[in-house]
Amino acid sequence: MSNIAFIGLGIMGLPMSINLVTAGHTVVGFNRSSAKVEQLVAAGGSGASTIAEAVADADIVVTMVPDSPDVEAVVTGEDGVFAHAKAGALWIDFSSIRPDVASRLSAEARDAGLRPLDAPVSGGEPGAIDGVLSIMVGGDPDDFAAAAEVLDIVGKTIVHVGPSGAGQTVKAANQLIVAVNIQALAEAVTFLEAYGVDTDAALRVLGGGLAGSKVLEQKGQKMLDRSFDPGFRLELHNKDLGIVTAAAREAGVVVPLGSAVAQLVSALVARGDGGLDHSGLFKLAGELSGRSNG
Template identity: 45%
Template structure:
């Protein structure tokens, strides 16, 4: 069993850490102002002063934080992981951040004697709770082999995409597809509703045809039920689409659908919806149509 430092106990990080504890690993995290979730405290998770202390006590570090600057702060800031990094420590970043920054972080960790793996995830809160996440890995062959037994405790589909940064590139592509599919599902259900059809039956029928998708299944139902508690917050999907659009500019690549989806998310944020589940994009389309799905 490994001594693991897990930093980032949010909506998804908390159940992910729980799976590692259930498998018998020893976990430590950074002490925060609020109490550690009881399900983790009861399983023996320790709280230490800062990321440096977590690194000093750990053989593996896992980060699951919101954005690129957060990962940089945890790893390299004052009291950061790198200050307490022991030779051979495996650092697995499961956040969704910029691919180019990831390559730089990997170089810095490896120069300090560690092994770096980028392993962003898809599957939302449900995937985290059920240990059914899709995990996209950027690493050396050795890094992937070391990380994989731990990743298998949190995910169902684990793919070694390529070298450092490749996992993050795959995650950006994933977020493009997810955003555009949410928009497609929202437009389809909105059309059906305004035309007077039974939206629940329309969704049921579409799930049996070529339009079938996990997003139509899960988020289509959210749109019908009007349940927009996150899941995955709009503001985090906005962050991911910013990465996509910034990357597209550097590649001289046009992503018009992605840009449009970002504008719809921005419309939601302008109506105090930054913390809605990303299925809440439908509300921006409903406002344009002056019609709510029913």
């Protein structure tokens, strides 16, 4: 069992860190909110008051924070991971950030004597709780193999997709697919309700055919219940779609559906709905048709 420093105990990070504790690893958590650290301690982990303290004895350093600037803030500078983690430690970044930033930070990590992996995840809070996340990993193949003791505990579908930055590129594609699917589901449910169809029955039969998907399974009932407590917040999906559209433009790739959904997500965030689950796209789908889906 390894000594693991886990930085970022949010909606995803906390259950992931607890799963590592349950598996027998020694986990030291650091988070801006002390309440989350206390939850990790209650589960058998321990807490640190600084990043330096958290990573001092770590064989593996994990980061799980919201955005590119957040990752840079915790790993660089005098108080960051690179300055205080011991040489040879693995650094696994489960955050979803820009591929170019992931590549640059990976190079800086190697200069600092660390072994970096960009390993963004998909599966939302339920996947984090159950330890069945899909993980797309960029980095050195040997480092990927060495990280199995962590990856196998928090994930189910774990694939090495290429060099540093590749994991983030695949995650961007994932977020494009998810957003478009949620919007399509939101429009379909709005359409069904307009005709007075038994929507529970409709989603059950649709889920058994070609229209079936993880999005339908996990988000359909939330829409029917008008329950938008966040498993993955719209404000974070807004950030991810910004990554998608910028990266697509740089590559000369046109993403018309992705761009349209990105604007819808941005509209919800701009009006104050960024804290809702991304299934909250259903609210706007209804409003555009003059209906209340809230």
